[in-house]
Amino acid sequence: MKLKANELVEVVLHNLEHCPSSVPFIKGSPAIGKSALVCEIAQTLANKSKLKLVRDYKGRPTNNVKPKKNEFGFADFRVALYEPIDFAGLPYIDKEGKQKRALLDNLPTDKDSVGLLFLDEIAQATPALQNTIRQLTFEGRIGTEYVLPKGWRVVLAGNHSTDRAGANRILTHFQSACLTLELIPDATEWLDWAYDNDINADILAFLSFQPQFLHQFDAKKEGGFPAPRTWQQLSEYLNGEPRLIQPVVEAYIGEVGAREFETFRAFQNDLESPKKILKSPKTANLPERTELQYASVASLLTAVESSEDFENALTYIERFDAKEFSVLFVKALTTKEKSFQKTKVFIDWHLKNQDILI
Numbered sequence: 001m002k003l004k005a006n007e008l009v010e011v012v013l014h015n016l017e018h019c020p021s022s023v024p025f026i027k028g029s030p031a032i033g034k035s036a037l038v039c040e041i042a043q044t045l046a047n048k049s050k051l052k053l054v055r056d057y058k059g060r061p062t063n064n065v066k067p068k069k070n071e072f073g074f075a076d077f078r079v080a081l082y083e084p085i086d087f088a089g090l091p092y093i094d095k096e097g098k099q100k101r102a103l104l105d106n107l108p109t110d111k112d113s114v115g116l117l118f119l120d121e122i123a124q125a126t127p128a129l130q131n132t133i134r135q136l137t138f139e140g141r142i143g144t145e146y147v148l149p150k151g152w153r154v155v156l157a158g159n160h161s162t163d164r165a166g167a168n169r170i171l172t173h174f175q176s177a178c179l180t181l182e183l184i185p186d187a188t189e190w191l192d193w194a195y196d197n198d199i200n201a202d203i204l205a206f207l208s209f210q211p212q213f214l215h216q217f218d219a220k221k222e223g224g225f226p227a228p229r230t231w232q233q234l235s236e237y238l239n240g241e242p243r244l245i246q247p248v249v250e251a252y253i254g255e256v257g258a259r260e261f262e263t264f265r266a267f268q269n270d271l272e273s274p275k276k277i278l279k280s281p282k283t284a285n286l287p288e289r290t291e292l293q294y295a296s297v298a299s300l301l302t303a304v305e306s307s308e309d310f311e312n313a314l315t316y317i318e319r320f321d322a323k324e325f326s327v328l329f330v331k332a333l334t335t336k337e338k339s340f341q342k343t344k345v346f347i348d349w350h351l352k353n354q355d356i357l358i
Helices: 005-018 034-048 084-088 127-139 187-195 201-209 228-239 246-270 274-279 290-301 307-317 324-336 338-342 344-352
Strands: 023-027 052-054 071-078 090-093 099-102 114-120 151-158 178-183
Touching (some): 034 052, 034 071, 034 114, 034 151, 084 127, 127 151, 201 324, 246 290, 290 324, 324 344
Parallel strands (some): 023 151
Antiparallel strands (some): 090 099
């Protein structure tokens, strides 16, 4: 089943809450955002339970989590880093001559605890490790030594075996027991997320203009490639206003993506300066080509500092033929700086465009 991000989150949440006998398995190409979605799912489950999500000091998930009574655990295992003994334990002979296993302190043990056990990169696991994980996943135990607390649910994730990401084929009896969901990229959904997460204005404008570049993965090529994760990483780099840009852009999103993106950024040299536009929005020259109009929106997003700037920039953009440019501008600006939502400019624009959801 192929699903966009929002659809996948909805299905997985419903499964975790109402279908205890099946386990979601999220498949998708590298860097498409599988792990980030599972983090979002864990946070949603914690919020619904009115519990605090347990994470380590950097805000990242940790795999030896020990949630307390008022906490929701999120144990995140990158399975490719482990051997079967890391889950099944080391065998030993006790004083009575019986074989037992010494388990590592990395799985939840408190029978009253609740949480989400995330087993990522499952396709990189060896067949022996897949068998161990299968028993943990579907029987809630490993041998007779370990039992997963009843308050914990499991989510799996992995790449396609054709992605050349070190992925193996999932054992047939393992995958047949899973609810397999394939995550597919959707530019509209990603841009909605990007507005809320301080993604660079040039990237917002470029992917609004050329959404097909959100995710372009070719398993036969080495190096960077356009993907939700690499665009986010590139945004962080660009927001730091670096001097060296072009070769780094290529390292993040590959040669083709970098060429298109840098060409788009270069269009800004052919535009009226933001300073002139904000001073004379009714008379400043308008770009005729669509790509230049997107580039103009991007330049104004970084120039607006006051409600007067907001009004003048919007006056200029509304002179473009298509309404989509004013929508892009208003949505990006008011999400980045929410104080603009209280201005008369925004309120008047929103009343005039009530059919548009912001």
